Amino acid sequence: MTAPLLQVRDLKTWFPIKRGIFARTTGYVRAVDGVTFAVQAGETVGLVGESGCGKTTLGRTLMGLEPRRAGEIHFGGTPLWPRRHSASLPFRRRIQMIFQDPFSSLNPRLTVLDIITEGLLEHGLIRPRERTEAGVRLLQEVGMDPDVLHRYPHEFSGGQRQRLSIARAMALRPDLVICDEPVSALDVSVRAQVLNLLIDLGAAHRLSYLFISHDLGVIRHICSRVIVMYLGVVVESGPTSGIIDHPVHPYTRALVSAVPVPFGSGRQRVILSGEVPSAANPPSGCRFHTRCPYAMPDCSRIAPPLERFQPSTGAAREVACLRKHELA
Amino acid sequence: MNSNPPLLDIQNLSVAFDTDEGPLTAVENVSFSIARGEVLGLVGESGCGKSVTALSLLRLIPMPPGRIQSGKVVFDNRDLLRLPASELQPIRGGQISMIFQEPASALSPLHRVGAQLMETLRLHQAIDRPAAWATSVEWLRKVGIPDPEQRMQAYPYELSGGMLQRVMIAMALMTRPELIIADEPTTALDVTIQAQVLQLLRDMRTQSTALLLITHDLGVVWEMCDRVLVMYASQIVEEGPRSELFHRPCHPYTRALLGSVISLTGSAERLVTIDGQVPSPLSYPRGCRFAPRCPYAFDRCRAGQPPLESIAPQRRSACFMASAFAQGGDMP
Numbered sequence: 202m203t204a205p206l207l208q209v210r211d212l213k214t215w216f217p218i219k220r221g222i223f224a225r226t227t228g229y230v231r232a233v234d235g236v237t238f239a240v241q242a243g244e245t246v247g248l249v250g251e252s253g254c255g256k257t258t259l260g261r262t263l264m265g266l267e268p269r270r271a272g273e274i275h276f277g278g279t280p281l282w283p284r285r286h287s288a289s290l291p292f293r294r295r296i297q298m299i300f301q302d303p304f305s306s307l308n309p310r311l312t313v314l315d316i317i318t319e320g321l322l323e324h325g326l327i328r329p330r331e332r333t334e335a336g337v338r339l340l341q342e343v344g345m346d347p348d349v350l351h352r353y354p355h356e357f358s359g360g361q362r363q364r365l366s367i368a369r370a371m372a373l374r375p376d377l378v379i380c381d382e383p384v385s386a387l388d389v390s391v392r393a394q395v396l397n398l399l400i401d402l403g404a405a406h407r408l409s410y411l412f413i414s415h416d417l418g419v420i421r422h423i424c425s426r427v428i429v430m431y432l433g434v435v436v437e438s439g440p441t442s443g444i445i446d447h448p449v450h451p452y453t454r455a456l457v458s459a460v461p462v463p464f465g466s467g468r469q470r471v472i473l474s475g476e477v478p479s480a481a482n483p484p485s486g487c488r489f490h491t492r493c494p495y496a497m498p499d500c501s502r503i504a505p506p507l508e509r510f511q512p513s514t515g516a517a518r519e520v521a522c523l524r525k526h527e528l529a
Numbered sequence: 530m531n532s533n534p535p536l537l538d539i540q541n542l543s544v545a546f547d548t549d550e551g552p553l554t555a556v557e558n559v560s561f562s563i564a565r566g567e568v569l570g571l572v573g574e575s576g577c578g579k580s581v582t583a584l585s586l587l588r589l590i591p592m593p594p595g596r597i598q599s600g601k602v603v604f605d606n607r608d609l610l611r612l613p614a615s616e617l618q619p620i621r622g623g624q625i626s627m628i629f630q631e632p633a634s635a636l637s638p639l640h641r642v643g644a645q646l647m648e649t650l651r652l653h654q655a656i657d658r659p660a661a662w663a664t665s666v667e668w669l670r671k672v673g674i675p676d677p678e679q680r681m682q683a684y685p686y687e688l689s690g691g692m693l694q695r696v697m698i699a700m701a702l703m704t705r706p707e708l709i710i711a712d713e714p715t716t717a718l719d720v721t722i723q724a725q726v727l728q729l730l731r732d733m734r735t736q737s738t739a740l741l742l743i744t745h746d747l748g749v750v751w752e753m754c755d756r757v758l759v760m761y762a763s764q765i766v767e768e769g770p771r772s773e774l775f776h777r778p779c780h781p782y783t784r785a786l787l788g789s790v791i792s793l794t795g796s797a798e799r800l801v802t803i804d805g806q807v808p809s810p811l812s813y814p815r816g817c818r819f820a821p822r823c824p825y826a827f828d829r830c831r832a833g834q835p836p837l838e839s840i841a842p843q844r845r846s847a848c849f850m851a852s853a854f855a856q857g858g859d860m861p
């Protein structure tokens with residue numbers, strides 16, 4: 202296999218907790234706490250996990266928007282961030298992010314035309330007089346009416362704004378697009394249109410996606426591999442259908458069992474008990490042990506490594522669980 | 530359910546925005562009601578007017594450019610659209626609370642989340658600061674925020690998308706309102722936390738709190754709602770009890786919507802979408818607004834709009850073919 206497009210090794214991003222009038226650092230929120238994975242060119246990798254487990258922070262760190270505390274990021278073989286701004290400009294084009302909140306990620310003072318063609322101008326990919334033409338093409342690509350070009354973000358519904366963010370990200374023809382919940386604000390039909398669009402653009406331009414979503418149906422549909430995070434670390438990763446059909450890690454099991462489906466009959470749900478632990482003070486040993494229905498005494502002492510594992514049913518994968526052999 | 534007067538009764542609500550290109554119809558002639566303790570789902574295409582409907586009930590749309598053109602919103606024998614601002618203020622966040630689709634509408638970026646929670650509580654309840662602190666912490670814990678005492682001190686930007694959404698949910702529930710309007714309350718939540726939050730919303734029903742739930746997640750609608758309203762292009766096109774509506778949709782848009790659900794067991798086939806584009810709210814077609822995309826449309830559909838009519842007890846549909854759908858077979 203050729204070198205991956207993106208290789209991340211033992212990445213950590215911590216946020217200082219500052220308290221008191223002197224803003225003394227009293228501890229750290231360990232949002233991302235030792236994450237390793239790779240994305241191949243043209244591959245779509247899903248990233249799922251509990252709310253607050255560090256997915257957005259991971260994406261922002263890959264974009265160079267958060268300083269990392271430790272670890273390495275290689276993009277196309279080149280180490281990324283920190284580097285001088287001028288040297289990083291090409292990378293800023295090649296990695297794009299579609300942000301989770303379509304409301305605050307669009308500048309309210311710019312028109313649609315400005316928003317979606319700004320990057321093209323900045324990177325010298327079009328001339329100023331080609332702006333309108335480029336804007337119309339981009340809007341058509343995301344299924345929006347070209348006559349909205351001169352309107353402002355606040356005039357659009359949540360779903361419409363998310364399409365504008367997609368148009369903006371795609372404009373620069375990046376190699377890697379980090380999609381943070383790109384379709385959760387969309388109705389199912391528009392969602393399907395946008396996903397088909399992302400798939401088509403991906404195939405046409407050999408794009409890679411790191412696709413953050415809470416919707417396992419969507420993840421299953423578009424991602425060949427999935428990474429499951431819990432409290433700053435990866436607990437399971439591997440082929441999407443293999444993991445969704447036969448989850449091994451107890452957190453993944455709970456996640457898969459909780460998906461609400463229309464016409465759903467009462468499936469057996471794993472309801473997680475116990476308080477959600479804090480990323481400022483993660484539990485010892487396995488971070489999931491405080492809520493895990495299968496935890497045993499060793500789980501609170503030993504942090505299980507993420508290891509390759511072949512369960513008796515389902516695909517080979519990586520799992521971080523001491524009891525994986527019994528559970529599989 | 531229908532013998533008592535409804536908790537909230539909306540009649541002929543129409544809302545427009547003045548734009549550079551002319552007036553934009555966001556909500557047109559919308560009528561529905563919610564009973565005490567009922568969970569009513571509101572679904573429909575992006576941009577069809579769900580949020581504007583919800584915001585208009587409490588007169589929260591920006592005016593101008595927004596205009597509430599007509600309608601009545603009767604709550605507690607009072608028309609909220611005509612109430613003096615001083616009487617509407619205590620209802621907002623007190624008897625009726627709102628979980629906004631846009632976090633910025635509910636939370637100020639400049640203040641710590643704890644201060645904002647306490648302020649909401651103290652605005653609607655006579656409690657002192659220590660009690661307000663304790664109640665706020667308890668609610669953050671209920672919505673699954675880790676380390677709630679510590680998080681009281683956090684600014685909104687220090688929280689993840691899903692945590693912010695849960696802070697808003699806590700803020701909306703903790704005043705124990707009679708009606709909660711929840712606009713996409715769980716989009717940023719993973720399914721395990723979502724299940725926990727939905728359970729909290731269900732628990733509110735035991736105190737006969739009603740819920741208007743706007744969501745794109747039809748799985749959540751299925752799990753939560755008693756009744757469902759479907760909007761398309763600024764109008765209500767269908768209404769019915771949940772199971773009947775899901776099993777026997779009587780409007781082609783609802784049928785198409787249910788047909789586009791992405792299943793968890795799905796294969797790698799192309800996702801089903803509804804062909805064509807939503808008409809622009811600046812220039813809706815004369816006939817049925819779904820006709821240009823409807824596989825069943827015939828001449829009459831393009832000539833005039835089908836009225837929203839009762840087709841069975843508790844069921845309404847705006848389609849000339851509705852009775853045929855109602856008698857036809859169930860969805861596969």
Ligand SMILES: Nc1ncnc2c1ncn2[C@@H]1O[C@H](COP(=O)(O)OP(=O)(O)OP(=O)(O)O)[C@@H](O)[C@H]1O
Nearest residue numbers: 356357358359360546555575576577578579580581
């Ligand atoms: N302030 C505004 N100025 C002009 N138009 C507006 C404004 N707010 C909303 N609109 C328009 O009103 C229509 C309805 O918007 P609304 O936000 O209610 O949609 P929605 O059904 O909630 O969609 P979504 O599911 O995407 O959130 C849209 O066409 C939108 O562009």
Ligand SMILES: Nc1ncnc2c1ncn2[C@@H]1O[C@H](COP(=O)(O)OP(=O)(O)OP(=O)(O)O)[C@@H](O)[C@H]1O
Nearest residue numbers: 216232252253254255256257258687688689690691
């Ligand atoms: N700027 C910041 N300052 C301090 N803490 C932060 C900051 N940004 C994120 N955090 C914390 O880092 C942790 C991870 O947050 P992140 O936004 O990455 O989660 P997430 O997995 O994207 O969650 P969600 O699914 O809810 O969006 C959370 O505990 C959050 O409070």
Ligand SMILES: [Mg+2]
Nearest residue numbers: 257301689690
């Ligand atoms: Mg996030």
Ligand SMILES: [Mg+2]
Nearest residue numbers: 358359580630
């Ligand atoms: Mg909305």
